[in-house]
Amino acid sequence: MRIHFKTSYEHDIRLFADWWSFFVYAALIVVAVALPWIMDEFYLGEVTNVLIWAIAGLGLMLLTGQTGQASLGHAAFLAVGCYANVIFMELGLPFLIAFPLAGIVTGIVGTIIAIPAIRMHGIYLAIATIALSILTDDLIVLLEPITNGVSGKFAPTITIFGIEIERWTTPDRFYWLVLAVTVLCTLAYRNLLRAPLGRAMAAVRDSEVSATAMGVHIARTKAASFGISCAITGLAGALMGFYAGAFNNETFSIVISITLLMMIVIGGLGSIHGAFFGAVVVAFLPQALSIAKDSIGGGSVAIPGLETGVFGLILILFIMFEPMGIYGRWMKIRIWFELFPFARKDMFKRQKSYLKTERLR
Amino acid sequence: MSALLDIRNATLKFGGVVAVNDLSFTVEEGEVYAIVGPNGAGKSTVFNLISRFYDPFSGAITFDGNNLLDRKADEVADLGIARTFQNIELFEHATVLQNLLVGRHRHRRTTLVEEMLFTPRVRREEKRHREAVEEVIDFLDLQPYRNKMIAGLPYGVRKVVEVGRALATGPRLLLLDEPASGLSVEETQDMRWWIDDIRKQMGITVLMVEHDMGLVSGVSDRVLALADGAKLAEGTPAEVQSDPAVIEAYLGAGAA
Amino acid sequence: MEVLQLLVSGLANGCVYGLIALGFVLIYKATEAVNFAQGDFMMLGAFVTLGLTNAQYMDLPFWVAAPMAIAIMAVLGYLLDFFVLRHLFGQSQTAVVILTIALGFVIRFIAGAIWGHEPQTLESPLAVGDLRVGGVVLGMADVAVIIVTVLLTLFLYQFFQRTKLGLAMQAASQNQMAAYFMGIPVRRVQGMIWGLSGAVAAVAGILFASKGAIDPNAGLLGIKAFAAAVIGGFGSLPGALAGGLIVGVIEPFAARYLAAGYSQIAPYALLLFVLVFRPHGLFSQVRTKKV
Numbered sequence: 036m037r038i039h040f041k042t043s044y045e046h047d048i049r050l051f052a053d054w055w056s057f058f059v060y061a062a063l064i065v066v067a068v069a070l071p072w073i074m075d076e077f078y079l080g081e082v083t084n085v086l087i088w089a090i091a092g093l094g095l096m097l098l099t100g101q102t103g104q105a106s107l108g109h110a111a112f113l114a115v116g117c118y119a120n121v122i123f124m125e126l127g128l129p130f131l132i133a134f135p136l137a138g139i140v141t142g143i144v145g146t147i148i149a150i151p152a153i154r155m156h157g158i159y160l161a162i163a164t165i166a167l168s169i170l171t172d173d174l175i176v177l178l179e180p181i182t183n184g185v186s187g188k189f190a191p192t193i194t195i196f197g198i199e200i201e202r203w204t205t206p207d208r209f210y211w212l213v214l215a216v217t218v219l220c221t222l223a224y225r226n227l228l229r230a231p232l233g234r235a236m237a238a239v240r241d242s243e244v245s246a247t248a249m250g251v252h253i254a255r256t257k258a259a260s261f262g263i264s265c266a267i268t269g270l271a272g273a274l275m276g277f278y279a280g281a282f283n284n285e286t287f288s289i290v291i292s293i294t295l296l297m298m299i300v301i302g303g304l305g306s307i308h309g310a311f312f313g314a315v316v317v318a319f320l321p322q323a324l325s326i327a328k329d330s331i332g333g334g335s336v337a338i339p340g341l342e343t344g345v346f347g348l349i350l351i352l353f354i355m356f357e358p359m360g361i362y363g364r365w366m367k368i369r370i371w372f373e374l375f376p377f378a379r380k381d382m383f384k385r386q387k388s389y390l391k392t393e394r395l396r
Numbered sequence: 397m398s399a400l401l402d403i404r405n406a407t408l409k410f411g412g413v414v415a416v417n418d419l420s421f422t423v424e425e426g427e428v429y430a431i432v433g434p435n436g437a438g439k440s441t442v443f444n445l446i447s448r449f450y451d452p453f454s455g456a457i458t459f460d461g462n463n464l465l466d467r468k469a470d471e472v473a474d475l476g477i478a479r480t481f482q483n484i485e486l487f488e489h490a491t492v493l494q495n496l497l498v499g500r501h502r503h504r505r506t507t508l509v510e511e512m513l514f515t516p517r518v519r520r521e522e523k524r525h526r527e528a529v530e531e532v533i534d535f536l537d538l539q540p541y542r543n544k545m546i547a548g549l550p551y552g553v554r555k556v557v558e559v560g561r562a563l564a565t566g567p568r569l570l571l572l573d574e575p576a577s578g579l580s581v582e583e584t585q586d587m588r589w590w591i592d593d594i595r596k597q598m599g600i601t602v603l604m605v606e607h608d609m610g611l612v613s614g615v616s617d618r619v620l621a622l623a624d625g626a627k628l629a630e631g632t633p634a635e636v637q638s639d640p641a642v643i644e645a646y647l648g649a650g651a652a
Numbered sequence: 653m654e655v656l657q658l659l660v661s662g663l664a665n666g667c668v669y670g671l672i673a674l675g676f677v678l679i680y681k682a683t684e685a686v687n688f689a690q691g692d693f694m695m696l697g698a699f700v701t702l703g704l705t706n707a708q709y710m711d712l713p714f715w716v717a718a719p720m721a722i723a724i725m726a727v728l729g730y731l732l733d734f735f736v737l738r739h740l741f742g743q744s745q746t747a748v749v750i751l752t753i754a755l756g757f758v759i760r761f762i763a764g765a766i767w768g769h770e771p772q773t774l775e776s777p778l779a780v781g782d783l784r785v786g787g788v789v790l791g792m793a794d795v796a797v798i799i800v801t802v803l804l805t806l807f808l809y810q811f812f813q814r815t816k817l818g819l820a821m822q823a824a825s826q827n828q829m830a831a832y833f834m835g836i837p838v839r840r841v842q843g844m845i846w847g848l849s850g851a852v853a854a855v856a857g858i859l860f861a862s863k864g865a866i867d868p869n870a871g872l873l874g875i876k877a878f879a880a881a882v883i884g885g886f887g888s889l890p891g892a893l894a895g896g897l898i899v900g901v902i903e904p905f906a907a908r909y910l911a912a913g914y915s916q917i918a919p920y921a922l923l924l925f926v927l928v929f930r931p932h933g934l935f936s937q938v939r940t941k942k943v
Contacts, residue, residue, distance in 0.1 A: 248472070
């Protein structure tokens with residue numbers, strides 16, 4: 036077991052707990068950068084997909100995992116980011132301006148939507164965001180002059196300083212672009228967590244009353260969380276557009292919203308790792324299922340609803356037996372090895388309590 | 397005499413029930429002032445009035461010359477009023493350190509963008525917050541729990557963490573809502589020393605609600621006895637304890 | 653006349669929404685959780701009835717199959733609570749929300765695997781014939797739906813207001829700990845509520861399938877039932893029905909009088925409108941937490 040002897044206040048403020056974890060993450064980055072030389076194009080595409088989902092997951096994680104506001108409508112913000120980015124590029128803006136601008140626009144849209152949403156609690160917020168997700172589909176159709184409605188739009192080719200980046204012709208460059216965005220978003224998220232705003236968000240999540248008593252402005256904190264969450268999600272949406280190549284009103288459906296929320300729960304609510312673990316599950320589940328189908332001789336028979344059904348089942352099992360998600364399980368295994376042979380089963384026991392309602396009648 | 401907190405003719409009704417009835421009292425700078433009374437006497441309601449969770453039906457509350465009724469609940473901390481809760485309200489899924497750091501929120505000077513980039517200024521500020529929080533941790537002997545999650549801590553420690561979180565805000569007035577309830581005899585003893593030190597070493601004025609008369613008479617300068625939201629008696633602990641009206645409210649008519 | 657016809661078909665649809673919303677409210681009242689799979693429960697109830705009564709499956713008489721299906725769904729609801737939801741004791745509301753959404757996916761998959769994805773029609777005696785009143789032609793099914801719904805709502809309302817079990821369920825929903833100390837078997841009461849809501853879902857499913865074809869995705873109309881429950885105010889049984897009727901009636905009128913594209917968003921727009929101005933529903937019950 037590694038024991039941290041704190042020698043200065045800087046210790047907990049640093050990005051990495053110690054040299055060891057710095058090396059682990061540095062090695063991870065090196066491997067990630069070198070991936071196009073190791074993997075074939077198909078799997079590189081899949082990894083790109085994982086990273087895009089992970090960015091979207093980070094966005095929702097900030098809102099749901101960190102601030103405690105469950106959103107079932109985040110596909111709407113994927114859509115805003117995606118359409119905004121492509122529309123800016125069609126207007127002639129270069130990618131390097133259009134892309135961040137799309138994130139900012141999505142963040143502003145999210146903050147505006149947050150103004151009524153922050154007054155809603157628990158299930159009401161969940162239901163309102165479901166409605167939002169459904170409305171997005173219809174709104175994209177209604178806004179046909181801008182969005183091209185049902186026929187949809189095609190993602191243009193990205194050009195950064197003369198270098199052309201395209202999902203199919205240059206998958207390695209597209210992968211590096213996505214990787215760069217992933218690293219930047221992760222860093223920004225990590226920075227927030229070790230700064231006052233990130234702590235204020237956790238405070239709002241765990242107890243609004245005492246957060247208020249500590250001087251945290253609940254509405255402002257929630258609005259900030261919505262804004263940043265939606266901005267990150269918008270960036271992911273823009274990348275998703277490039278990844279898909281073409282998109283229309285049905286690309287960002289309610290199912291995507293729900294999948295996104297389930298993904299971060301499976302990964303582990305409240306942790307950065309969780310977004311990545313969950314993304315791996317979402318992106319590789321279809322592959323795993325088709326491999327499993329092949330091996331039992333199912334062949335190419337399409338079974339509708341299989342993916343979502345299995346995904347749902349995995350989620351149910353996680354909520355029942357490992358509410359902390361894959362990240363929670365991972366931590367337990369790590370602690371078990373670090374303490375070996377002194378780990379005890381009751382170390383991880385969950386507290387059970389009777390529910391006491393906040394409702395009066 | 398300088399009154400730090402002045403509550404004048406405060407009245408609060410819930411529906412038809414009068415929770416606080418024409419209550420007036422002042423807390424002087426540097427003293428420990430305790431509110432006692434049977435359950436339902438309106439003690440916690442007084443705290444919630446000061447915290448601005450409730451609006452008084454009528455009356456005035458001033459803190460150091462500021463009209464508290466002009467402030468929102470999240471602006472109270474900024475004036476230098478910190479509090480604990482009767483049924484501990486900590487941030488369960490965060491560490492002790494993070495809980496205390498939330499206490500520093502009112503000293504936040506950095507903006508969202510700076511924090512996302514973690515600029516040198518944010519780093520400097522963070523270090524400043526850490527120093528302030530470490531002082532509280534040393535003061536309350538919380539070192540062994542610094543990086544522990546609240547969810548796994550024993551009740552007694554949580555109570556102390558809550559006091560620590562309130563101290564981390566750097567308050568002038570500390571409101572303690574039943575600091576000793578649920579604590580063991582030893583823990584209550586510790587709490588008593590800490591309250592003493594908070595006043596003497598840190599110069600913080602303490603207003604507390606407490607049932608444990610041992611603790612109350614041990615640390616407080618003045619005591620207010622409440623019954624049905626109204627003032628029953630006020631004075632030194634000894635005076636209040638020997639007041640016939642108080643004895644009657646506590647033990648029932650005929651016992652006195 | 654046209655208005656009247658739109659109104660009746662809207663009311664009949666609204667009753668189905670109302671019944672699903674009733675299921676939400678039942679569970680919300682008793683457990684503070686929301687069963688987002690209630691729409692899929694409805695779909696499953698319809699398919700179970702269809703599987704029991706249709707000629708190509710078990711070919712039982714409808715009046716035998718319908719009570720059986722209701723009983724089966726009640727048992728399923730109870731078992732679901734027993735095997736799954738009890739493990740969530742002490743977890744947040746959000747966990748239950750996400751779990752039931754996932755459950756909906758699983759139910760949809762299972763129903764598709766058993767009964768296929770082609771729309772099927774229930775051979776229901778309710779589905780035959782029209783009723784002519786003056787110049788208005790009313791489907792028998794629509795009329796039956798309205799009558800059954802009103803009766804069921806009245807029955808449930810009485811049940812919660814008058815019977816000991818109903819009161820116990822309400823008590824358990826307000827403060828589990830206190831209810832437990834008062835000698836109410838909190839866990840078993842919760843199981844019964846889930847069973848009851850399964851039964852209500854089965855009734856809704858039978859009525860819905862009597863009005864038209866069903867397929868595994870029929871449960872998605874549960875989303876409209878959310879709108880109903882929110883508009884009516886979570887926690888009120890008659891409110892849920894009223895909300896269902898409002899949504900049901902708005903739909904055909906919006907389709908008739910609004911431009912295409914705007915009509916299908918009407919219920920959701922109304923839902924958002926209600927939530928923005930009454931963040932806790934029309935008949936708010938949530939107060940701030942006491943400290």
